[in-house]
Amino acid sequence: MHVVTLIPGDGIGPEITKAVTDIFAAAQVPVQWEEQNAGQTTFDQSGELIPNALLKSLEKNKVALKGPITTPVGKGFRSINVTLRQKYDLYQNVRPSKTTPGIKTRYEGIDLVLFRENTEGLYSGLEMWDERLGIADAVARVTVEGSRKICRAAFAYAAKHGRKKVTLAHKANIIKMAGTLMINACKEASLEFPEIVFEDKIIDNMCMQLVGKPEQFDVIVTTNLFGDLLSDLCAGLVGGLGVVAGANIGDNMAIFEAVHGSAPDIAGQGKANPTALLRSALMMLHHLGEHAKADQIEKALEATLLHPEQCTGDLGGRASTSEFAQHIIEKL
Secondary structure (H helix, E strand, C coil): CEEEEEECCCCCHHHHHHHHHHHHHHCCCCEEEEECCCCHHHHHHHCCCCCHHHHHHHHHHCEEEECCCCCCCCCCCCCHHHHHHHHCCCCEEEEEEECCCCCCCCCCCCEEEEEEECCCECCCCCEEEECCCCEEEECCECCHHHHHHHHHHHHHHHHHCCCCEEEEEECCCCCHHHHHHHHHHHHHHHHHCCCCEEEEEEHHHHHHHHHHCHHHCCEEEECHHHHHHHHHHHHHHCCCHHHCCCEEECCCCEEEECCCCCCHHHCCCCCCCCHHHHHHHHHHHHHCCCHHHHHHHHHHHHHHHCCHHHCCHHHCCCCCHHHHHHHHHHCC
């Protein structure tokens, strides 16, 4: 039995979390949930954005499933997500994007995975304000160690999962020193994994190539800000943030999460699509070695997506969140 920290989050978080836990229960997945929360709801109740009880649970269990969280404006941390990633060195933000039968998009044959460096770059929090000169500086800190870790993780993933190519997206033609760190780190990793083809592309060309011929890409690795942008772009290619998984992985901990927002405007109305959180939970099962259970639920999800009328409104159906989950359960 795997003990997993469950963070329902805010807004639609509790609804989609319940859908996932109901599906896991029906599939008899060997997971015991230890529920702790963070964000706006927790702040309103206790005055804490990230309670110590949550941190202790994460440090004990090492694996978590997290719903969308609202960070209160003007209070506390810049971002709860960024805080957890940096505190526990969750340096890999892993975002698969794959076309799915039943989800209509402009593209076919997309099956790519993006590795975004998750703790450095422009998200390091190194900002300075000179009121006298009216100048704000934001430092994009990139380190040799950080570059090596994320690049090697991308190559190791490609080798483990039978992928053929890793593409680095960078801006080394302009941001020369920081960009070159990533290029050198990928070249080092490619020597360790010679069976994997390595290529690099300048970020603006990468964006054009992704929307023109996305099926040419396999595994993509890049820095924090570029990864933030590209991951949402890739999600848009396959149906949007409501259908893609996300994971924040370090050497000692992993937090799996839906990457969309908390959508407070539809909270409590049963309209939320649980697919993204469910797919994140399936990534978690693979991480835990529960491959058969993950595959069983994935097949039931895909079978349900083939019937739009059984899905939520954003997928063309009329089902509520709980009804959508029930249709998946019926196909397990």
